[in-house]
């Protein structure tokens with residue numbers, strides 16, 4: 258039917274200006290009900306905040322592992338006693354006792370190995386200056402600082418001579434210095450471990466907390482021989498730290514160590530595990546990723562709840578504003594105008610909620626990271642994902658109420674009390 | 675059918691189906707309204723005036739009969755086409771004002787322009803809304819919300835809103851129902867001026883005095899037209915205002 262009015266009909270699409278006008282109408286409506294708008298947004302705020310917060314913390318942790326590996330070099334291998342590659346788990350790392358200092362010496366003679374340090378660990382009460390402190394006393398070889406990429410700030414690391422002579426020397430971390438020598442230079446001073454005097458020959462550069470939140474500077478290094486024969490009495494080491502020439506030969510070195518130890522131990526089954534740094538990193542990142550997925554699941558549920566909240570309030574709002582809808586239609590608003598108006602209202606609610614959620618999530622993760630001395634990184638991708646998701650939730654949850662509003666008959670809507 | 679008529683109603687019926695009883699509000703109205711006509715629809719309460727106006731205003735559809743607006747068979751158009759017509763051609767003043775609450779007078783008057791097919795710049799919207807309010811003498815109340823305005827002032831905001839899109843057809847359901855004599859005459863002055871400019875006006879009123887400012891008078895009874903005749907001894911709003919002011923001055927003098 259050709260009518261002279263046909264030209265007046267708009268094309269199907271909207272001019273962008275009408276959208277801007279609709280946004281203004283929506284904002285005005287939301288401002289009128291500030292408290293209700295805020296409460297409606299709460300679900301989205303919590304959901305998005307949880308996503309951003311958890312993602313920030315887990316990706317911060319992942320990044321720190323990567324950084325640590327990068328700083329250590331990917332050419333580090335650790336030999337644990339016990340077999341973790343086959344079947345059942347037997348106790349914690351290094352609980353089985355199979356590795357010896359001789360194993361370490363044998364490994365150091367392998368072609369592509371540049372540094373080796375057998376490691377024994379123990380928590381001890383240490384005394385100095387009339388003060389005492391409980392700390393991790395580590396028996397290590399002279400190569401330990403090189404393997405861990407850890408410099409000695411003042412003094413120096415003990416050498417092979419001290420290892421051979423079971424010397425009572427120690428290199429201490431900054432936390433131990435702070436606790437036992439608050440006001441003086443510790444180098445040259447003596448600390449007592451199990452009542453034996455150890456002379457401090459060096460202080461390590463502070464490293465801070467690791468990603469599990471433990472203080473890496475709370476440490477005393479002594480020659481592993483002194484540890485094994487003077488402090489404790491044992492024949493076995495907890496693990497052996499190995500540095501390969503470079504990361505191209507790491508697989509070769511790993512195989513060589515395995516072959517070497519299998520021949521040396523002559524046991525029917527493999528009683529040790531060789532892990533390289535990359536594998537260790539993957540274990541840690543996998544667990545932090547699993548944590549991230551769990552949190553993301555919680556967040557998804559809360560976002561769904563937030564969406565339902567928005568739909569609920571929008572339905573109430575459509576009913577409350579039936580007359581307004583009638584008036585708008587009476588002066589020329591088409592069904593699509595009303596649909597867009599309410600849709601934009603819902604989207605505005607959820608996007609503003611999302612924005613607040615992003616800020617809240619970042620703030621929360623920064624506070625947690627600060628308090629727990631953890632790293633914190635908010636990936637931009639996730640901010641984009643959060644914005645898009647909350648917009649999407651707005652569209653989905655706003656559509657039904659908006660559609661209901663647009664289907665109203667103008668005269669019925671005007672008569673609505 | 676002579677077809678230069680703006681409005682052409684042929685045997686229009688409206689039946690409300692409510693519960694058990696059907697209310698036959700309009701029973702066979704046939705009417706032709708020429709461009710520039712100024713018509714008063716009168717009749718007792720419940721005679722179907724508002725029902726008829728809603729149909730003329732493309733807000734409601736007749737149960738049967740035909741309605742041609744500007745030669746277009748409106749009964750056959752879809753919702754969006756009707757909305758387009760209401761926006762572009764018709765200014766409607768409702769019996770109950772129907773203003774948006776918690777929204778300033780100016781914004782109320784601006785609202786129809788939001789839905790114009792051709793975009794009106796927001797400064798122009800503001801300007802046109804202000805002019806519209808000036809026409810009804812409410813420019814100084816532009817920022818007031820409806821609940822801060824008297825009944826008469828609200829009614830004038832509703833009139834300003836109806837005028838803002840410069841409609842060719844102005845429909846007013848009791849536009850002076852809440853106004854004092856002087857303001858009523860002022861509004862009739864506005865309507866007479868618009869009518870002189872060629873705008874077609876259909877107005878519902880209870881007051882014979884007010885009907886005398888129009889050009890033609892229709893009386894409805896039980897949904898049927900019983901009288902349809904030109905207004906004799908038509909009043910001129912400007913003259914009446916002068917007379918009224920003199921009378922008021924005389925009272926004060928006495």
Ligand SMILES: Nc1ncnc2c1ncn2[C@@H]1O[C@H](COP(=O)(O)OP(=O)(O)OP(=O)(O)O)[C@@H](O)[C@H]1O
Nearest residue numbers: 690692697699718719720721722723724725726769
């Ligand atoms: N939505 C409706 N549903 C049912 N009946 C209605 C409806 N609207 C109006 N009516 C009935 O239709 C008849 C005409 O009503 P209408 O509102 O047109 O009267 P009116 O002439 O405008 O009266 P008034 O001068 O009081 O405004 C009345 O009997 C009324 O009860």
Ligand SMILES: [Mg+2]
Nearest residue numbers: 723724769847
């Ligand atoms: Mg009425």
